[in-house]
Amino acid sequence: MRxxxxxxxxxxxxxxxxxxxxxxxxxxxxxxxxxxxENNSLDHNQQLQHIGQFLEQAVGVQIQELQVAKGTxxxxxxxxxxxxxxxxxxxxxxxxxxxxxxxxxxxxxxxIKNGLIDKDKLPEIIDxxxxxxxxxxxxxxxxxxxxxIEAEQLAVESIDVDLxxxxxxxxxxxxxxxxxxDLSFTIEVSQEVPSNITSDPTRLRQILLNxxxxxxxxxxxxxxxxxxxxxxxxxxxxxDVIDTGVGIAQEKAxxxxxxxxxxxxxxxxxxxxxxxxxxxSKQLAQLLGGDITLETELGKGSTFSLSVDCGLAxxxxxxxxxxxxxxxxxxxxxxxxxxxxxxxxxxxNEINQELIAMHIKACxxxxxxxCDGQQAVELALQSDYDxxxxxxQMPNMDGKEAFETLQALGFTKPIVALTANVISSDVEVxxxxxxxxxxxxxxxxxxxxxxxxxxxxxxDNPTQKTAQSDTEQMDPFLLKLRRQYQTEITxxxxxxxxxxxxxxxxxxxEVVHIVKGTAGSFGFDEVTEMAGKIQDNLRLETPEQLxxxxxxxxxxxxxxxxx
Amino acid sequence: MSEQNNDTQEKTILVVDDIEYTRxxxxxxxxxxxxxxxxxxxxxxxxxxxxxNSLDAMAKIEQHQPDLIFLDIELPGGVNGIEILKRIKKxxxxxxxxxxxxxxxxxxxxxxxxxxxSGFIVKPFSAVKVAEAMKNFEKKKIK
Numbered sequence: 242m243r244x245x246x247x248x249x250x251x252x253x254x255x256x257x258x259x260x261x262x263x264x265x266x267x268x269x270x271x272x273x274x275x276x277x278x279e280n281n282s283l284d285h286n287q288q289l290q291h292i293g294q295f296l297e298q299a300v301g302v303q304i305q306e307l308q309v310a311k312g313t314x315x316x317x318x319x320x321x322x323x324x325x326x327x328x329x330x331x332x333x334x335x336x337x338x339x340x341x342x343x344x345x346x347x348x349x350x351x352x353i354k355n356g357l358i359d360k361d362k363l364p365e366i367i368d369x370x371x372x373x374x375x376x377x378x379x380x381x382x383x384x385x386x387x388x389x390i391e392a393e394q395l396a397v398e399s400i401d402v403d404l405x406x407x408x409x410x411x412x413x414x415x416x417x418x419x420x421x422x423d424l425s426f427t428i429e430v431s432q433e434v435p436s437n438i439t440s441d442p443t444r445l446r447q448i449l450l451n452x453x454x455x456x457x458x459x460x461x462x463x464x465x466x467x468x469x470x471x472x473x474x475x476x477x478x479x480x481d482v483i484d485t486g487v488g489i490a491q492e493k494a495x496x497x498x499x500x501x502x503x504x505x506x507x508x509x510x511x512x513x514x515x516x517x518x519x520x521x522s523k524q525l526a527q528l529l530g531g532d533i534t535l536e537t538e539l540g541k542g543s544t545f546s547l548s549v550d551c552g553l554a555x556x557x558x559x560x561x562x563x564x565x566x567x568x569x570x571x572x573x574x575x576x577x578x579x580x581x582x583x584x585x586x587x588x589x590n591e592i593n594q595e596l597i598a599m600h601i602k603a604c605x606x607x608x609x610x611x612c613d614g615q616q617a618v619e620l621a622l623q624s625d626y627d628x629x630x631x632x633x634q635m636p637n638m639d640g641k642e643a644f645e646t647l648q649a650l651g652f653t654k655p656i657v658a659l660t661a662n663v664i665s666s667d668v669e670v671x672x673x674x675x676x677x678x679x680x681x682x683x684x685x686x687x688x689x690x691x692x693x694x695x696x697x698x699x700x701d702n703p704t705q706k707t708a709q710s711d712t713e714q715m716d717p718f719l720l721k722l723r724r725q726y727q728t729e730i731t732x733x734x735x736x737x738x739x740x741x742x743x744x745x746x747x748x749x750x751e752v753v754h755i756v757k758g759t760a761g762s763f764g765f766d767e768v769t770e771m772a773g774k775i776q777d778n779l780r781l782e783t784p785e786q787l788x789x790x791x792x793x794x795x796x797x798x799x800x801x802x803x804x
Numbered sequence: 805m806s807e808q809n810n811d812t813q814e815k816t817i818l819v820v821d822d823i824e825y826t827r828x829x830x831x832x833x834x835x836x837x838x839x840x841x842x843x844x845x846x847x848x849x850x851x852x853x854x855x856x857n858s859l860d861a862m863a864k865i866e867q868h869q870p871d872l873i874f875l876d877i878e879l880p881g882g883v884n885g886i887e888i889l890k891r892i893k894k895x896x897x898x899x900x901x902x903x904x905x906x907x908x909x910x911x912x913x914x915x916x917x918x919x920x921x922s923g924f925i926v927k928p929f930s931a932v933k934v935a936e937a938m939k940n941f942e943k944k945k946i947k
Contacts, residue, residue, distance in 0.1 A: 622908035649917055650924045653936050795840035
């Protein structure tokens with residue numbers, strides 16, 4: 242029997258077995274690894290999915306936002322376009338509004354010129370021309386106000402306002418218009434309302450007139466009530482303009498206080514007016530420390546409530562009703578004053594020259610005309626004028642230069658600026674330069690007559706041109722008296738000086754009064770005139786004006802003494 | 805001498821015009837003004853000096869150093885008033901000169917101002933006009 246050697250084989254087997262095991266293990270490990278990797282890959286896939294979803298969402302949101310933004314921009318663009326459209330049509334509308342009255346003015350004037358109007362129709366046609374002119378002026382003023390407001394250039398005053406007087410004048414203007422339409426117009430002022438407030442009277446009047454005129458326009462029956470109240474807590478004046486008119490639809494009411502709205506156009510065409518009033522009024526009210534609000538009901542009527550800040554307010558025991566009763570009947574039409582004296586008018590526009598000269602001559606005074614600053618200087622130096630009216634815009638030499646030239650030569654007579662500028666900063670310039678005052682063009686007759694009255698002489702007591710002015714022909718007794726008077730003049734001069742130094746207006750008044758009464762009898766007419774002028778204006782003048790006039794009086798007295 | 809520290813010093817007023825009558829009228833007008841407002845113009849004591857032509861004027865200026873000069877623009881003798889004004893101002897920049905003329909053409913007025921005049925009056929003149937021309941003398945404002 243042979244023995245088989247298995248040992249090397251089992252070694253090899255062992256080795257193989259080991260190898261196989263190792264392989265198995267390796268394979269296991271590899272499978273494990275693979276499984277891990279698979280898991281990782283799944284995780285990653287999930288993560289990628291999440292990221293993918295997240296990105297989708299985010300982009301989706303972004304797209305939404307962009308769409309919303311696009312929508313907003315589109316609607317803003319629409320708004321801007323429609324606002325622009327509104328502005329364009331506003332301009333076109335305004336252009337039409339301006340041309341219409343001009344056509345009437347020019348047309349009717351030409352018809353008159355060509356003799357096409359009957360004599361008895363003439364007054365009516367002239368009234369039409371005047372009315373259209375006034376309407377045009379109102380329109381232009383509104384447009385200017387509007388542009389100033391848009392440019393934030395509008396300034397309001399802060400001065401004392403006689404509230405009762407303002408309300409009374411409002412009534413005077415609106416009452417007749419209301420009566421013409423068979424409407425009532427009443428003003429009710431409650432007890433606690435102040436008699437005076439600190440505000441801008443011009444703008445306040447403007448707002449109230451706008452509200453009242455609107456009320457009158459849109460009311461066919463019933464009437465208008467203006468209720469005035471005062472809120473102590475906020476120091477606010479509240480004025481409600483209540484009408485029993487047609488009322489305003491809600492959609493229109495919202496747009497009422499805006500400018501450039503389409504809604505206004507049809508109303509403007511139907512009811513007239515400028516269509517800008519309420520927007521301007523609201524802006525003005527806000528500038529005056531208040532606002533305008535509206536309560537309205539279609540078919541019932543509307544109440545426009547204006548509030549303004551009162552600033553420093555004065556309260557009187559007198560109620561508005563009592564105030565009305567105390568007043569004598571008002572004539573708001575300016576009365577032509579009776580004056581004499583000489584005026585130098587410097588104005589380059591021929592039509593204005595004639596117009597203003599006519600007003601001056603209507604008072605009884607004399608007027609010389611200069612066409613530009615140079616002529617103004619020449620004439621002012623050549624003759625003795627009581628007042629110089631100086632237009633600012635003139636060719637060759639303007640009003641400011643002429644003023645400066647005269648000032649450099651010591652000219653002391655009053656010089657009043659005539660200017661189309663009503664911007665208060667420009668008017669300030671004139672006052673600071675030394676102009677006595679400024680008058681706005683076109684001239685307000687009341688202010689114009691006031692100015693003339695201040696600087697010219699009243700001619701109610703015409704000074705007699707005495708035959709005694711010629712001393713050679715004078716009665717010797719009178720001559721002696723005259724000489725005596727001349728020595729008296731020294732006393733008068735001293736009395737005047739004393740009164741001026743002591744700021745004693747009463748004493749000054751007395752001396753001037755005596756001088757006025759006596760000088761005329763001895764033929765010293767210029768002294769009498771000067772004294773008369775001072776006497777009449779004593780309480781109205783500024784200290785500067787008074788000083789100058791007293792100085793002139795003293796010089797005239799001195800001259801009289803040497804005659 | 806125009807720098808007066810002492811108000812009671814006598815002031816010299818020179819009147820230059822070829823016609824005596826005009827000089828007299830001017831003196832009367834100035835007198836009326838001074839008597840009316842001595843404190844205003846600070847003229848309490850005064851003396852008038854006259855000249856009838858440009859040479860005389862320059863001589864009197866040198867001699868008296870006037871505080872106030874009235875000068876006729878139409879002075880005869882070849883040299884016009886503006887020229888004389890310039891010469892006066894050259895000699896004494898502080899001289900207070902008021903031009904006197906028969907008319908107020910803008911050229912004369914502007915030339916006078918430019919050449920240093922402090923006032924401009926037109927014949928016939930009133931005392932008030934003279935006072936106005938002297939207004940700057942009150943404040944001793946001299947160009």
